[in-house]
Amino acid sequence: xxxxxxxxxxxxxxxxxxxxxxxxxxxxxxxxxxxxxxxxxxxxxxxxxxxxxxxxxxxxxxxxxxxxxxxxxxxxxxxxxx
Numbered sequence: 852x853x854x855x856x857x858x859x860x861x862x863x864x865x866x867x868x869x870x871x872x873x874x875x876x877x878x879x880x881x882x883x884x885x886x887x888x889x890x891x892x893x894x895x896x897x898x899x900x901x902x903x904x905x906x907x908x909x910x911x912x913x914x915x916x917x918x919x920x921x922x923x924x925x926x927x928x929x930x931x932x933x
């Protein structure tokens with residue numbers, strides 16, 4: 852990324868394009884539930900799962916998560932025995 856102070860690097864053109872939009876404030880996809888905005892529609896769809904109340908990804912400690920990556924982060928942080 853060529854923006855001053857940003858050291859991110861990308862291997863694909865579409866990824867750098869989406870990243871540059873974050874610097875420009877171009878977040879055209881808005882969540883109807885909370886108002887959070889996203890650069891890519893894919894990110895909005897992924898975000899929307901947190902509002903469904905469905906938490907199919909369970910940790911042995913009893914916590915549930917709407918997304919697999921949230922469960923993975925939870926387990927990597929070592930905050931539970933799961």
